[in-house]
Amino acid sequence: MRILLVEDDDRIAKPLAEDLRHQHHVVDVASDGIEGWHCTQAVAYDLILLDLMLPKLDGIALCQQLRSSQYKGFVLMLTALDTTTDKVMGLDAGADDYLVKPFELEELSARIRALSRRPVNLQKPHLRYGPLEINQTSHTVTYAGTVLNLTPKEYLILECFLGHPTQVFTRSMLLDKLWELEQISGENTIKTHITNLRQKLKAAGSNKATIQTVYGVGYRFVQDFE
Template sequence: MKLLLVEDEEELSAIISKGLRKSGYAIDHAYDGEEALYLYTVNEYDLIILDLNLPKLDGLEVLNTIRSKDNFVKVLILSARSDVEDRVTGLDLGANDYLIKPFDYKELEARIRMLLRMSFTQKSTVLACGELKLDTVSKTASYQKSLLSLTKKEFAILEYLFLHQDTVISSEQLIEHVWDSEADLFSNALKYHIHSLKKKINESGCQVEYIKNIRGQGYILTEDNHGAAE
């Protein structure tokens, strides 16, 4: 999943980013409000972590601008503004959650996981497609009782497919949501990771083709074995 972190304190931004990347998230950075709006305009994000005390453009203005055109992207305010009125204003302007600094990193990550699940019908932290399962908290995947030894990138791809189960996802959409925007992605990287992911699922004893390549369209995670695939 791809997140935009809007935080002008570079040291704090680096700490948060390091932790989230270790958990498998793709992270873009913005250090002021104008840069945040620019990155939001040119990229797709699953969630925006937004500070309020920003140079050039205040975080509430950034939020108001985003919400004037987009009611779907998740926004988590992360701010030292602790007054009730600030929290009420942020939530009324369309923030999905509000976390006050200083904060515990584990709570931040838990809130991120919660927000990323909010728009999906499956609310459990453990997602399932037949006997293939993915735990969004422990960041593990398994088939029946066999734990899959996945890289962070393979897990991120599988997680995105799980969250859009039974929907065809284009290669472009997967790349947009799984890799950082500045990543130097060579043309066969996604195919390589998909191939490795499918191989590991098969090696666990799975006889079902859960991840299908739909010719000319992309990839789909489904328990249904019917349908055209490469």
């Protein structure tokens, strides 16, 4: 499953994300409600693990916003608030399940498996900028109708850029994106992937570089198609 963990406590988020990745899930982490919302607008998640007490936008408000935007995936709330009223609020906001902290990882895994057995109509979006398009259902990329033969790492990097086209990504940020696929790596690996992506875009007909180097910082996606 593709999972978004929205949790502001690193002491919980890091080991939880690591455990889920060991179970072969693809996991992204957001540290506040606003960041979590932006992630959901860029990537189609099968499941969102959502802390209730979050900075900037709390879990109840984020869950309501997700359901109002027609998010069809699963939402499992994780919170230290265990009163009946709190649980009812979470479920009424659109959560599918509710797990009280502290919890055992085995119980969380069992609840995720139970949710995955439920039928769901998850509409995965396309990311499109000019003639460049990512189909997040089939994980295919086309440029002006030409299919780009990308490696899994190249695909994830391009998906990251298209999902946040105005953001500058450092090499370390992109390494974090690839962590679940390659734990031992270096920043030169990112440089190689960027070079390969540029070459493949150019071979497909792109006249201008669509991945721009921001010297001393990192890279950003340039929406300049001609």
